Amino acid sequence: MNFILYSDIGENTINKSLGLPEYSYYFVLKAFRTVLQELGTVTVVRHPETEVDPLFDACRARGEECVFLSFSPPNKTLIDLRCPTVSVFAWEYSNIPDELWDEDVRNDWRIVFGRHGRAITLSSYTARIVREAMGPGFPVLAVPAPLWEQFAEPRARFGSGLPPGQSRLQVRGTVIDSHVLGLSADGLIAHVVFPQAAEELDEAPPQLPPEPVPEPVAPPAPPVPAVPAKNLRYRLAVTKRHLLTWYREALRDLLPLWLARAVALGGRGGNTVARAVLGYESRTLPPLPPSAPQPARQQVTPVAAVAPTAAVAPEPQEPEVSVVLEGVVYTSILSPKDGRKNWFDMVTAFCWTFREVEDVTLVLKMNERDLSLYHNTLLTLLSQLAPFKCRVLTLHAYLDDATYEELIGATSFYVNTSLCEGLCLPLMEFMSCGRPVIAPRHTAMEDYIDEGAAFIIKSSLEHNVWPHDPRDLFRTLRYRLDWESICNGYAESYQIAKQQPEKYLAMGRHAIARMQSYSAGAVVKEQLREFFQQAAVEEQS
Structure with missing residues (x-):
């Protein structure tokens, strides 16, 4: 054949x-x-x-x-x-x-x-x-x-044991950590000055003293002292920060690829404040030498130089960041632009359930090449939920096979809050390595999700459109999730991870057996x- x-x-x-x-x-x-x-x-x-x-x-x-x-x-x-x-x-x-x-x-x-x-x-x-x-x-x-056979090695390494209390991942890309963002419910996003930013924003604008209220019979109050002048370095730093935001949000996607690359390379040295606001750690590894191999994913293929005599500049490396995961770790892998993934419910239920719990982390591995398409939405959502003691860690980063396996090993539970699924490969991959899950039991997940391996989220039908139909006519159905049921899944799974290790291990073994009977090559x-x-x-x- x-x-x-x-x-x-x-x-x-x-x-x-x-x-x-x-x-x-x-x-x-x-x-x-x-x-x-x-x-x-x-x-x-x-x-x-x-x-x-x-x-x-x-x-x-x-x-x-x-x-x-x-x-x-x-x-x-x-x-x-x-x-x-x-x-x-x-x-x-x-x-x-x-x-x-x-x-x-x-x-x-x-x-x-x-x-x-x-x-x-x-x-x-x-x-x-x-x-x-x-x-x-x-x-x-x-x-x-x-896919059962593909995960034989990681399954043998950690499929039959409890997740470690602490793990460290080395990722190349951007890490957005809710613990260092300075989230503010009143101001939405507080402008936190990171060590890098302190070099450029060396003084904050002085605050005006409150204007005194004159007594009815007293002579007029003395004039308010003049505000000290802001120095040139401060003004330039503020201008650069706002210009960079305007360029990314309003102009970058309209430029030809060669021009966008030229702007990126030319402005690479001046993006310190932007990197700080987006959550880069203050200490990163030095850039790789030009001879080092480029990452296999999330890199733009170099294009021909504009001038015939100019050499093509190498694509800049994303910074390498060390990420420490502690406590009970929940992980989900998704495309932030895909509305079916319903990640707003995932995040809001997590932050509400664990608003007073410190030793719990939600890892969002985003499958999207352009950070600007979702980072403002993410930061606004987290700011609206603040204050909370739990941790939301977003990885906008390339994960090679080894790092992906380390993420599976560091994870306590995989989370799926989709409104509908055609299969969900990451969910199956984590289950193949003995990780219990929080997920609904609808559409494709009916085939392999059961109470032995999952905390099942309740759901019910709602009207929807075929996603590729430009007419946007209501012709089909998908599922609406019960938000309280998501919260219950978080709370119950956390209690089992902390207090019932034998039950946790039994759920992991059931997940492995379920995947073996469902997706083994034979x-x-x-x-x-x-x-x-x-x-x-x-x-x-």
Whole structure:
């Protein structure tokens, strides 16, 4: 059997695609590729419209079977190829799109499935709604991404033990720590002077004394003394700070890439105040020498120089920051622009539940390349919640495999507060390493979330729109979470982590067993084998 695989996001573009609606399809393809290689020959293509049919013709000439697996939504999967095509997709809403818009027939998924004749979904929830639209006899396979084997090493290291009381991570990027932000509920964000900022803001503007109130019969009060003049260094520092904020929020995304790079490189030495406000630690490692390798993710590919004789400047390294995690640690990995992730409820419930508790941390690993797209929203939300004693730590940083595994090991509970899910790979990955979770039991999570491994969040249905429908018409349903239930999940999990270690370990073991029976390579391979063998029999008959 020959398998041709395709995902819109590939190995060379994944670092530029974090946070995009379909970036996770790349990781799904990688997980399936290992299993499919045990069933036949695998070829990955980048341009299916020109590459797939020639490969299919070559296989047919050799008398071999061939199928094209497009890891993408049905509305982005080709329907006019000679090669048998199957869309491998995730879907988290109560029905599939069954209407036409923008003069594209693929927006009606029934047409796509009718042309393909079969489909592969990542959850039984999605398979069920496909059958509701296509009929009970339509061949659709529900199979998760086979990721169990990928986490064998970290599972062996810490999957059967309690999380450490303290862990240290070395990350390259920006860390926003609520403990050092100077959050103020009255002023929203207090302007805290960090050590770096003290060099430039060497004096604060003097405060005017209160104007005396004259007595009715007394002579006029003496004039208020003149305010001492602000020195030039202070005025320049304030001007630079406000210009930098204006540039990032109003202008940067409008500039050509080469000009934005030139501005960034030219102003690199003057961003001390901005880095302090955004939460960089005062002590960071010195920059790497020019010969050091660049990080694999979240880096912009260098472009050609503007002048023919000018050399291309190397992309500046993000600072390396040491992060210490202590106490009970909750972690969630999400795209802040994805409204389905519902991270506002996650943060507000956390800060409310643990407003008087110090030894608890919520780690938000944000899958987004541009910090400016969410940092003001995050800081405003935290300021509105202040004061609170718990800690919210946001990682806008590249995590290589080793650091990601260390984060799993440092975590006590993974948290998911999504309104709907197509699969949720991070949730499955943490469970595969023995970490209990707080999550709802709806959409794709119905397949693997149960009370043995999770504190289940209550939810109920609400109206919504198909996310890719530009008309924004209410045509489907998703889930609304019970906010109090999120708070209860935090409180109950904290109590078990602190006072019932045996129950915590039992939940971790149950999570491991659940993932082994659900996403092990052998389980997924057998499901795929039966699906393709049945398809071959139907084609021959």
